[in-house]
Amino acid sequence: MANLSNIKIKLLNKDIASIIINEPKTYNALSLKNLGDLIKAFKKLDENKNIKVIIIEGSGKGFSAGHNLKEVSGLKKREKYQKLFNLCSKLMLQIVEGKKPVIAKVHGAAFAAGCQLVASCDLAYSTNDAIFATPGVNIGLFCSTPMVAVSRKVNRKRMMHMLLTGEPIKADYAKEIGLVNNHFSKSKLNNEVLKVAKTIASKSSLTIKIGKQTFYNQLEMPLRKAYAYTSKMMTKNMMAMDAKEGISAFLQKRKPKWKHK
Template identity: 55%
Template sequence: MPDILLRHDSDHIATLTLNRPDARNALSIGLMQALDDELSAIAEDRTVKVVIIAGNGSAFCAGHDLRELRATPTRAAYEAVFALCSRLMQRIVGLPKPVIARVHGVATAAGCQLVASADLAVAADTARFATPGVDIGLFCSTPMVALTRSVGRKAAMEMLLTGELISAARAAELGLVNRVVAEAELAAATLALAAGIAAKSPLTVAIGKQAFHRQAEMDLASAYEYTSGVMTRNMLARDAEEGIDAFLGKRKPRWTGT
C-alpha cells in the first residue's frame, strides 16, 4: 500500500501531500491521523518554518470518506471520526508555524474546512470550493466552524445552505483563499509565498500567529490589552533586537529564533 501522506522538506519548508488520489484525497481516519501526527512532529522540528498542505491527483480534498463513515454506522464511530477531525483542524490553527493550503481541483466539505483552517491558501484558477453536505442530508457543521472564521456570515451561510460550488476567484473575493494563479504556476507560487515567510524570524512568526488567533476571540479592549503584552514580550526577544538594529544599520538581519 502506498503512503497516504507524503512529506518533502526543502529550505525550511515541509510539504505534506495527501496521497489518496483514487478517493480524491478524502479524509479517511488513517489520513487524518497521519496528518495530525506529522503536524505534531513538525511543531517540535526547529528545521521547519512553514508547512504546505497539498493533494495528489485530480483534487485537493473531497472531504470525509463517506464509504468509511457508512461502514461503521454507530454513534461511537461517528463521534470518534468528528473528534479526530476537530483535533486535526485545531492542530493546524495551533501549530507555531504558518500553514499554507495549495489547492487544485476541488476542496469540498472537510476539504474546504482544511483550506479554511490553514493560515493562508493559494488556489489554481481552476479550483472550486463547496460545503455540499446539505445535498446529502449531512449539514457541514464542523466545516462551518472554520468557514465562518474565514469568510463573512452571509457568504458562509450561502455556501452551507446551497452546497453550490464556487470558483477560485469567488473564494478569493470572500477571503477563503489569498491568491489565485494559473494552475501551471500553482506549485511555484505557493513555494514562493512559503519561502518569503520562511525568511522571517521563526520566533516572531510563531508569536504573531498565536496572538492573531487569540485576539480574534476577544472584545476590543481585551484584545488591545493582550496584544500590548505580547508586543512587550516580543520586544524583549533577541530577534526583535537584532531585527531593529539591522533595520537601523541598513543590513540583513541574522535570526536565531530566540
C-alpha cells in the first residue's frame, strides 16, 4: 500500500487497485492538498502497466462531503479560489481522460464536489443508504463545477432540481436517473464492485483504453462527426493484435490470450 498523506493506494490484486480518501475527520473533504494527492495517485496508477482497473472510495462515515468549507472560507483572494476550482477540475479530467476505467465505491454521503467525483468516474456503485447532493445553493455557492460532471450523467430537469433545491437524493433514485449503476447492502457492496472490476480486468487493456477514450470524445461531437471519428477508432482497434486474437478465439470457441494483458 502506498500512502500520499490522506490518500492511500491499496492493491486489491495484481491488476486492480483502490484509491482511498482517508480523512474521516473532514468527511474526506477535497482540500487543495487532497486534490493534488489524488491527481498524483491517479497518474501513478494510470502509468502502472499492471493495473487495469481503479476503484475510488472514502474512509469513515462516507465517501466525500466535497470541498473543505473551513479552507474555502480562509482563502479570501480570487486567485486562491481559482486555484482550488482549477485543481478540482484537473482531477475530474484526469479520471475521464485517463487510460484505466475508474469505479466509484460509495457509502454515506457524496455531496457537491464529492458528487462530482462520483459522476466523473466511469462506473459507480453505492450502498443502499448512500445519499447524493449538489447542495451549494444552501450556502450561497451554486454547484457550478460539480454540475459539469453530474449533468453529463443526469438529464436536465432532474439535474436542475438537485441544483436549485440542494436537496439530497437516495441511492435508488440516483440509480433511476443514471448517477450510479446500482446499489447494494453494505455487506455486499465490496464483492459486487470487485466482481465488476475483475470482469473488466479480464479484457484487453488496449481495447479498454481505446474504447474509453473514444466514448468520451464522441459524446461531445455532432452525430455525423461522431460516426466518422468512431469509424476511424474502430479501424485503429481492428488493426491491433488483440482484436485479431479476440475474433479468432471466438470463431475457434476458445478463451482469448491477450497480448495487452
